Amino acid sequence: MKKQNIFLLSLTAILSSAIMLSSCGGSTTEVAKTDSAATAPVANPNGVGEYTHVDISAALNEDMVTKGKGIFELKCSACHKLTDAKLVGPGWAGVTKRRTPEWIMNMVTNTDAMLNQDPEAQKLLELCLVRMPNQGLNGEDARSMVEFMRKNDGQ
Amino acid sequence: MKNYINYVAATLAIATLTQCKPKSASQVVTGDAASKVYVAPGKYDEVYNFVSGGFSGQLAVYGLPSARLLRVIPVFSQNPENGWGYSEETKPMLNTSHGFIPWDDLHHVALSQTNGLDDGRWVFVNGNNTPRVARIDLKTFRTAEIIELPNSSGNHSSPFLTENSEYVIAGTRFSTPLDGNNDVAISSYKENFKGTISFIKVDPTSGNMSVPFQVVMPPFNFDLSRAGKGPSHDWFFFSCYNTEQANTLLEVNASQRDKDFVVAINWKKIEEYAKANKGRVTTSKYAHNIYDDKTHTATSTISEGIVQFDAAELKGMIYLIPCPKSPHGCDTDPTGEYIVAGGKLAATIPVFSFSKIIKAIEGKQFDAEFAGLPVIKYEAALYGEVPKPGLGPLHTEFDDKGNAYTSMFVSSEVVKWNIKDLKVIDRKPTFYSLGHLMVVGGGTAHPYGKYLVAYNKITKDRYLPTGPELSQSAQLFDISGEKMEMLSDFPTIGEPHYAQAIEASKIKDGQVRFFKIEDNKHPFAAKGEKESKVVRTGNRIDVYATCIRSHFSPDNIEGIQLGDEVYFHVTNLEQDWDVPHGFAIKGAATAELLVMPGETCTLKWTPDRIGVIPFYCTDFCSALHQEMQGYMRVSPKGSTVKLKWSLGDFSSDAPVAAATK
Numbered sequence: 001m002k003k004q005n006i007f008l009l010s011l012t013a014i015l016s017s018a019i020m021l022s023s024c025g026g027s028t029t030e031v032a033k034t035d036s037a038a039t040a041p042v043a044n045p046n047g048v049g050e051y052t053h054v055d056i057s058a059a060l061n062e063d064m065v066t067k068g069k070g071i072f073e074l075k076c077s078a079c080h081k082l083t084d085a086k087l088v089g090p091g092w093a094g095v096t097k098r099r100t101p102e103w104i105m106n107m108v109t110n111t112d113a114m115l116n117q118d119p120e121a122q123k124l125l126e127l128c129l130v131r132m133p134n135q136g137l138n139g140e141d142a143r144s145m146v147e148f149m150r151k152n153d154g155q
Numbered sequence: 156m157k158n159y160i161n162y163v164a165a166t167l168a169i170a171t172l173t174q175c176k177p178k179s180a181s182q183v184v185t186g187d188a189a190s191k192v193y194v195a196p197g198k199y200d201e202v203y204n205f206v207s208g209g210f211s212g213q214l215a216v217y218g219l220p221s222a223r224l225l226r227v228i229p230v231f232s233q234n235p236e237n238g239w240g241y242s243e244e245t246k247p248m249l250n251t252s253h254g255f256i257p258w259d260d261l262h263h264v265a266l267s268q269t270n271g272l273d274d275g276r277w278v279f280v281n282g283n284n285t286p287r288v289a290r291i292d293l294k295t296f297r298t299a300e301i302i303e304l305p306n307s308s309g310n311h312s313s314p315f316l317t318e319n320s321e322y323v324i325a326g327t328r329f330s331t332p333l334d335g336n337n338d339v340a341i342s343s344y345k346e347n348f349k350g351t352i353s354f355i356k357v358d359p360t361s362g363n364m365s366v367p368f369q370v371v372m373p374p375f376n377f378d379l380s381r382a383g384k385g386p387s388h389d390w391f392f393f394s395c396y397n398t399e400q401a402n403t404l405l406e407v408n409a410s411q412r413d414k415d416f417v418v419a420i421n422w423k424k425i426e427e428y429a430k431a432n433k434g435r436v437t438t439s440k441y442a443h444n445i446y447d448d449k450t451h452t453a454t455s456t457i458s459e460g461i462v463q464f465d466a467a468e469l470k471g472m473i474y475l476i477p478c479p480k481s482p483h484g485c486d487t488d489p490t491g492e493y494i495v496a497g498g499k500l501a502a503t504i505p506v507f508s509f510s511k512i513i514k515a516i517e518g519k520q521f522d523a524e525f526a527g528l529p530v531i532k533y534e535a536a537l538y539g540e541v542p543k544p545g546l547g548p549l550h551t552e553f554d555d556k557g558n559a560y561t562s563m564f565v566s567s568e569v570v571k572w573n574i575k576d577l578k579v580i581d582r583k584p585t586f587y588s589l590g591h592l593m594v595v596g597g598g599t600a601h602p603y604g605k606y607l608v609a610y611n612k613i614t615k616d617r618y619l620p621t622g623p624e625l626s627q628s629a630q631l632f633d634i635s636g637e638k639m640e641m642l643s644d645f646p647t648i649g650e651p652h653y654a655q656a657i658e659a660s661k662i663k664d665g666q667v668r669f670f671k672i673e674d675n676k677h678p679f680a681a682k683g684e685k686e687s688k689v690v691r692t693g694n695r696i697d698v699y700a701t702c703i704r705s706h707f708s709p710d711n712i713e714g715i716q717l718g719d720e721v722y723f724h725v726t727n728l729e730q731d732w733d734v735p736h737g738f739a740i741k742g743a744a745t746a747e748l749l750v751m752p753g754e755t756c757t758l759k760w761t762p763d764r765i766g767v768i769p770f771y772c773t774d775f776c777s778a779l780h781q782e783m784q785g786y787m788r789v790s791p792k793g794s795t796v797k798l799k800w801s802l803g804d805f806s807s808d809a810p811v812a813a814a815t816k
Contacts (some may be wrong), residue, residue, distance in 0.1 A: 074672060078703040078728055087803070088779075112520040117406070130777045136671065136730035144315050 013145045049106030054143070056101055059155065061147055067140075068148025075135040076145075082152050089128050096146070096153045104149065105142040108135070169502060184204045188642045191633055194221040202595050202656045204458060204608065205278050206263050206629070209650030214280055215293065219595070219656060220647035221447050222631060227246030229285055230289050230298045231259030231282045234612045235746030236511035239298075243722065243757035244677075245446070247455035251285055251303050251579075252440040260284045261316060262652040263379075267362070271384050272316040275661035277362050279314040280324050286310030288325055290362055292448075295667045299446050305439030305461050306351045307332050312377035312393060314355070318384055318600070322422060323355040323364065324391055330374030334439040334465075344402035346729070348374040352393070356420070368429045368462040370469065373526035374400050375416070376409070378483050379550075382422075384491030384600050387509040389423035394485035394599055398525070410500060414477040414533070416525075417485055419512060423682065424472045425464070434462040443745040448667075451754050475525055476532040478505055484550035488559065488574055488770035489600050493538060496558060497548035504548045504561060506577065508538035541577045544570045551652075552597030554604040556608065562592045562609065564718070569609055569632065571639060577667055583639045585630050587613040588633050590642075594634065595656040603658060607632040607639065610651040617644055626659050627651055670753030677755035679724035684708040689800045696721045698800075702736040702750065703728040704777040707770070710785030714798030717762060717791055723748075723770075726755040736783070737773025747773050762789040 046052055072080075081086035095104065098118075107114050107121060111134040114121040125131060137145070165448050171201040200218025203225070206214050210234030216225045233240030233249070240249045240257060250254055258281035269276040277299075278291045288305035292299040304310055304325055312326030332339050339347040350372040355364050374375035377397035383390040401408030403447060419779040439461045444452040448744045486495045487509075494507040515521075515535035522530040534718075539601055547565030556562070558580065561570050567588045571581040589609040596603035609632065614625040626646035681687045681699040687708040690697045696719050701708045715721060725738045729752040740760050741745040748756040762768065772783035790796045 003218045073685045073731065075728065078684045078701060078706070088706070126810065128781055133704060133729050133734060136669070 021023055023076075023140050024080075024115060025072065030037035043119050044100035045100050047100075047110075047121070048113050049102075049110035051105040051109075051139075051142075052103040054101045054105060054146070056146070064144040064147035065151045068144035068146075070139055071145060073149055075137070079130075079132075086128065087130060088130055092149055092152055094153060096149050096155065101146045105139070106131075108137050108145055109139065109142050111135075159314065174278070175369040177790065182556060183639055185338040186640070188559070188640065192220045192222065192566075192631065192643045194218070194223070196555045199659060200225075201659060202603070202606070203249075203659055203662055204654055204656040205266070206610070206647055206654040207261050207264050207650075207652045208278065209262065210259050210260050211653055212282070212361070212649065214261060214264070214278070215648045217457075217645070218659075219608070220631060220642065222629070222643055223424045224648075226296055227297055227648060228291055229336075230280055230291065231256075231261055231301075233257045233746070238746050238756060241746040241758075243759055244452040244755075247453040248298060248301055248444045248446060250444055250455035250598045251287070252305070253285060254373055256285050256340060258288065263312060264653050264655045265282075265314045265316045265598075266655050266657055267320045267357075268316055268599065269320065273599055273655070273657045273661065274320075275657055275665070277713075278544030278655070279322075280317065281310050281313040281325065281418075281791075283310050286313075286322055286325070286327075288314045288364065290357075290364060292362070293662050294450065294665050299362065299448075300364060301442075302355065302366065303441040303443070304353045304366065305441040306331075306349075306369060306371075306437065307353060307523075309376075312352075312380050315382060315391070315778055316357075317382045317391075317422065318388055320357050320359070321484040322426075323357060324382070324422070325353040325382055326372075326377030326380060326393055327351050328376050328434060330372075333371065334659070336429050336435045341402055344374060345400045346499075347386050347798065348400075348402070350375055350377055350395075352377070352420070352576065354425070360373060364443075365440070366461060368434055368464060370420070370425065370466055370473075371463050371510040372418075372466050373398075373528070376405075377418075378482065379492075380608045381485055381487045381598070383487055383509065383586060384489065387487060387491040387494075389421050390509070391420050391422050392485050392487060392495055393418040393420070396481040396483075410481060412480075414479055415481055415498075416475040416530075417478045417507065419474045419476060419483060419493065419531075425469055428469060428472065429462070429464065432464070434464045436460045436462055447669065447676075449674055451670070451675065451677050451756065471516075474512070474529050475530045476507060476512065476530050476536045476678035477522070477530065479503065484562075485597075486551040486553075488553050489555075489601070489602055493574055495551040495561070499547050499549055499564065501548065502543065502546070504541040504544050504551070504572075506538045506541065506574070507536045511538065512536045534808075539577045541572050543581065544572065544579060545582065550592055551608070552592060552594040553602050554594055554597070555602045556604065559592060560592060560597075560607055560634070560639075562589045564588055564590060566610070569607065569639060571634070581638045583632065585611055586617055586628065586644070587611055587615060589630075591651070591653045593654045593656060595658070598655060605633070605635050606656070608654065608656070609648070612655060614646075618646060669730055669734075670731060670751060672726075672728060672753040675726070675753055675755060677724070677726070679722070679757065680730035681708075681724070681726045683728065684802070685756065686799075687802070689714075689798060691719075691798050695717050696798075698723045700725045700739070701728050702772065702783070703774070704728070704734070705783040706780040707738075707772070707783065707785050708801050708802040709800035712786070712800045713790075713795050714788060715762060715789045716794055717765060717789060719762065721760045721762065721787075723758045724755055725750050725758070725759060727752050729753070734776060736776055738770065738771045739770050740787075749774060762787075765789050765791055767788075774813045 084091040084093040206215045214228040266273040286304040288301040309328030311328035314323040330350040334553040376397040379392045380393040397409035444455040479498035482496040484497040485497040520535035525716035545563035545566040727750040
């Protein structure tokens with residue numbers, strides 16, 4: 001039991017130092033964002049970022065699904081499973097029911113700001129302990145990810 | 156109390172002793188020096204300072220005025236810290252006609268120029284020992300290209316650039332017999348030995364180098380060089396010594412003549428001559444190595460045959476100008492009118508006038524010929540001499556206000572003087588015995604000025620002692636005022652020879668932060684974990700591995716056998732700035748890999764024993780970095796253990812299950 005406590009303590013230490021490290025890592029503008037974020041995280045179902053309204057049609061766009069699948073295999077599958085099981089990051093099953101398309105697109109394009117400011121993203125960081133990397137997706141890539149996730153969720 | 160008194164006495168004694176030196180630091184440093192070098196945490200330096208690493212073979216990058224070491228760029232020497240010269244991709248960069256060479260002696264630094272101004276695209280550096288010139292890309296701060304120079308020994312007078320980076324010029328320190336006539340008596344020096352000046356053409360878009368021709372010169376030792384500027388744009392000026400053409404005890408025998416030469420060559424006319432004439436093609440072999448940012452791989456090509464022209468056939472293109480005793484530096488001022496030579500054994504600094512040189516050539520004011528080349532009368536070329544500047548003048552750079560700064564090796568000082576009236580304005584001691592000095596933009600048509608750095612040859616007592624071997628010392632001066640002001644000391648890597656500095660704004664915004672994974676054309680890249688796999692071809696095993704915070708795929712491999720050669724191709728799937736992953740295998744007789752985001756690097760490992768061998772990430776990458784590891788099982792040759800690889804155990808989970816085959 002004692003051993004376990006020590007383990008937890010050191011894990012906390014590692015985690016907090018990791019958070020400190022990563023908040024130092026960015027450019028001056030990112031540092032500024034971190035500072036303002038620390039004061040008042042505000043819950044917004046759209047998350048933090050440029051996507052505030054995305055039109056989603058009922059029918060899936062299969063081209064986007066295919067594109068999203070390619071991006072998933074290149075940049076995401078190392079950490080995310082398509083089931084509900086957590087690997088490095090959370091499993092993707094049901095993600096389109098838990099999150100808005102805007103939140104998803106902001107998370108995959110504006111990752112650092114989301115981790116610093118969005119309460120839901122911060123909960124996930126506490127759960128997973130590894131900061132999600134920004135994998136350099138553009139808007140079109142991000143939209144395709146949403147479509148691929150919808151397909152994965154059986155829509 | 157007695158101890159204290161002893162201590163005070165000792166301190167006083169030391170203080171008294173130091174006063175025997177030219178001047179102590181406390182006398183030199185004045186006023187608010189500290190605030191002038193202070194760059195607050197999170198703030199950037201004003202300029203990048205590229206400093207030769209001398210016998211380390213590498214190039215150091217400092218920020219000024221803080222003198223913080225920002226980076227050491229591996230160039231000519233292997234660097235286990237990031238696998239340069241160890242990884243399969245970078246080994247070809249150190250290939251030469253002699254085979255793989257893990258080291259060189261890097262002396263001089265030349266930033267690329269456009270219209271006489273530093274443009275921040277590339278920096279060229281020389282390998283002195285096994286003659287090579289390297290080009291470093293300032294978008295990645297990596298060595299992008301290395302070209303070997305045939306018929307060159309001691310590539311010291313190198314690399315020097317024309318105003319638009321048309322050519323890099325490289326002259327030889329050692330004259331030697333040339334290819335085709337190599338096996339001769341050393342005592343036949345005057346007859347059989349030759350110096351060469353190589354013309355390296357630089358492609359204006361890609362920066363790629365080629366050697367269209369060499370000029371074969373009399374067997375002098377070529378020391379340093381500068382291209383002209385403005386009116387002297389078409390010319391290069393070289394200093395040389397050993398015009399005595401001695402081949403032994405040069406310390407005495409190369410210092411006999413009262414004057415050696417500054418060599419003025421019209422590169423533009425030689426270029427035209429070379430276009431119209433075929434020249435002699437020798438059988439020389441030389442390596443040309445290029446690193447490709449898309450394949451993340453270097454290729455080395457051995458070329459054969461180089462075109463040569465004899466200096467004597469280049470009528471009206473090469474002139475000798477007498478210069479007092481063994482000139483070292485040979486520097487053109489920002490206007491291109493004045494050429495300053497540092498006669499290292501002389502008591503004056505001669506300043507030549509370009510317009511007078513041209514008049515002397517037109518009026519045929521020649522003394523005689525030397526080795527078939529016309530010698531311009533000293534007085535006909537001379538603008539004037541700086542009288543009694545100090546002892547042992549070496550190198551001169553310039554500020555933005557018409558002043559020159561010359562390093563004085565023997566009297567260990569920087570001397571500031573005015574180019575027009577040749578009067579000494581100020582002198583400040585350095586600690587100790589400086590060689591090169593540099594002013595920010597001091598080699599350009601419009602110097603930035605403000606800072607001067609002296610690169611000293613002797614360190615002695617400047618820092619806390621570290622046994623017999625000491626870091627070399629550099630000293631930063633503020634030259635914005637009438638009098639120079641010493642600001643700080645800082646240690647350097649290897650031996651700093653020449654250095655250049657450029658405004659940070661010309662470089663910092665063009666930086667590559669990571670390599671786009673979509674653009675990765677490495678033949679063994681695994682683009683996504685789905686592509687990670689292990690392939691056996693005879694006794695060669697290729698592992699297509701990926702890494703991302705914080706695991707490798709695959710991380711369990713079995714079926715490797717003793718006698719196999721394992722190539723671990725590691726692709727970093729990250730797409731963010733400053734997230735490299737390291738890769739090391741226990742017992743691998745090589746260095747680690749340090750793989751940048753989006754890049755693929757290969758570590759070759761030959762297992763030497765049976766067992767389970769661990770590998771891990773060496774660069775702290777996340778809270779779970781210490782979990783980033785894997786195992787490889789090595790079985791006896793002919794073992795029935797099947798080749799298999801895996802990551803995790805998700806057999807029930809098809810979409811994500813890694814390749815367990």
